[in-house]
Amino acid sequence: MTPVAAEAPTFDCRADFAAELAALARADERIVAVCNDSVGSSNLVGFRAEFPDRLINVGIAEQDLVGVSAGLANAGFIPFASAAAPFLTGRALEQIKADIAYTHQHVVLCGQSPGMAYGALGPTHHAVEDISWMRAVPGMEIIVPADPEQTRRAVRWAARSGRPTYIRVPRFKVPAITPGDAPFEPGRAVRLAEGDDVTLIAIGTMVSRALEAAALLAREGISARVLNTPFVEPLDTAAVQAAARETGCLVTAEEGLLSGGLGAAVARVVAEHHPVPVRMVGVPAFAPTGSTSFLLDHFGLNADGIATAARAALGRVP
Template sequence: MSTLATQAPTFDCRADFADELIALARADERIVAVCNDSVGSSNLVKFREEFPDRLINVGIAEQDMVGVSAGLANAGFIPFVSAAAPFLTGRALEQIKADIAYTHRHVVLCGQSPGMAYGELGPTHHSIEDLSWMRAVPGLKIIVPADPAQTRAAVRWAAASAEPTYLRVPRFKVPAVTPDDAPFEMGRAVRLADGTDVTLIAVGTLVSRALNAADLLAQDGISARVLNMMFVEPLDVSAVVSAARQTRAIVTAEEGLVSGGLGAAVAKVVAEHHPVPVRMLGVPSFAPTGSTSFLLDHFGLNAQGVAAAARKALGRP
């Protein structure tokens, strides 16, 4: 497909998350929602109105929230645990490890407003560590959708898969990037643009920016492949190895820490199978306070930053 127009309409994927969850709940009475006094910010108001007996609000008690969800899964329910990503993953990491992943419970952990989506609320509310933390938990599937269509597909997959899953639900508005015929399969990336010089591998909010970076690179005569790696775990190893063999360098881009997240996962595969230059774009440390747009630009997580990293990886000025 062609790369993305810069001025494309943008969408808040939380609405698609909520609408898809309601549709699934209508068809399957096992589906329940569990939250930490976050009904509004999780867009669960309509869910509560339609299924008042199937929304469990434990209050601001994230460890209890995950433990309760494990108990519900033991009883045959399919819990969707919805909370701000920094508090779900930071406060309840032990319960995620012991109660969900170790016991392989079918619980869907929905990290709302991940990355730097809370912007002005500052480092306490930025969720830049979650991909690193969640990747360290064995057996946990990790999905980072890039747009509304993938958010809906991720909700459907997580409900049907019987796998313990961590799903990042974007708050920062993003354009639609997913082709109508794109598959949604565990451990399979979606190729959004073909290229022979460099591969741009991105997740979530950075996918559309990687597409725009490919446009910028094309103006310099650089051909860029773009992969939407929506499953960070399990990673599409085949797609990464093919990129390393068929292009001369790889750039990863994520709204999170560069240590332990998407970039680390890709670099490991490249080092083991076919070493080529890899540049990892992300957040190097605690982020300052500011709007999400400002913070993304501050760390070079935009089309210009991705294109610049690609040129450096190729040894181009």
């Protein structure tokens, strides 16, 4: 395992999202972007300049955004519907269900600035429920990239998948942690660290922090396996079952609501196939006011919080 260095550079993955989308658009005229007056926050200024006829701005009307995207998909286009994650998934959930998932439209929903990336703007602007909501929609693929490389791979995969897909596009800056030879496909986790005592399963902004937690635990003689599961749906159930059998306890970490998110998905697999202790690190309630960094620390969404959960799963809490 190579722990994340404290001085490692960090990246805003929205830039990689926009660059990859533009590259795809140059090669495929079916690629279009649809947004809700969010050209700047979706990092689509360059896309608009290069493809002015292929960026559709519906204004602050997320339900229309989804409906227009479904119509474009039905006409043979590949629409990337981009909007702030809380508004895309919250305001337009009925349209996502009926216009996209139920009719199996190839629309890529791009939830920008998910989790608590909007910080002090408060729970109205936080997207901590989005994974839970999208998991409740049958047939929806859910991808939560951990860094720039996985963000680019998510965009490429979604463009050719032919399936309804929701991608969380991180705003909170993260280090690059994905190995060059790492797989990226549905139902496939990436093992970033070996371990026999406990498994840390993380997504998105929590992956680098899970690696830091594993380094903390190693100093105490605790060997922690680290799994990055970019696909929450479909989840790598084989990797989860193997981790339960081989390490005996699991910890999940996500910048999202505990109810219905990654932890719930993992717990279901474990309960059905190999029951072991599971501890979940996530957001339990509406957040107080504060910066993103403050809020992550407030809910224990950091290396110390993940390590504490691992000790609890192992029964080693003082």
